[in-house]
Amino acid sequence: MTAITDFTVKTADGSEESLAGYRGKVLLIVNTASKCGFTPQYEGLEALHRKFGERxxxxxxxxCNQFGAQEPGDAAEIASFCxxxxxxxxxxxxxxxVNGDGADPLFARLxxxxxxxLGSKAIKWNFTKFLVDREGRTVSRYAPTTKPAEIEKDIEALL
Structure with a gap:
């Protein structure tokens, strides 16, 4: 089975990047939005990134702009906001x-x-989170309401 790190994604500048550079790392992959009630989770996500990054x-x-058009900006606006x-x-x-016929292949796999x-595949809203282990296997899915700090123990277990 293909590992998550075998996928290629588009960067903010439109170029392609292989996720192979993340092999051997624990990943938290999140669909985000700048104008969502969950947008303050960026702070918690960044805290996790800083706390565990060196490990x-x-x-x-x-x-993603599929949920209530809550990510209307272009790449430069999104980067500046973040x-x-x-x-x-x-x-x-x-x-x-992340949903529908045009769903990014990475998210289709996640x-x-x-x-x-209840086994639903569709992502319900912004800030759905997927935890991936060092071998590139998807370990867990977390709801938008799950705060990043609540995932710490699961990250720690994989590190």
Whole structure:
């Protein structure tokens, strides 16, 4: 089975990046939005990134405008917002779709690996989080309401 780190994604500048550079790391992959009630979670995500980064942990953010049009900006606006408002230093990639026929292949895989409540595959809202182990296997899926700090013990167990 293909590891999550075998996927290629688009960066904020539109170029392609292989996730192979994250092999051997624990990843928290999140669909994000700048104008959502959960947007303050950027602060908690950044705290996790800083706390565990030196031990081989990365947060990867993927902006998405599919939920209430809460990520209307272009890549430059999103990057500026994340940096200026929440001092985000983890990678924020190109805006993507996470549901439907145009869903990014990475998120299609994450959803298949870690279904939601009652086995549903669809992502329900912004800030759904997926925890991936060092071997590139999806370990857990967390609801948008799950605060980043609540995931610490699960990250710690994989590190």
């Amino acid at each position: 081989g942990f990365e947060v990867l953010g993927f902006p 940096s200026l408002t929440y001092d985000v230093t983890f990678p924020v990639f190109a805006k993507i779709d 959803k298949a690996d870690a279904p939601g409540v």
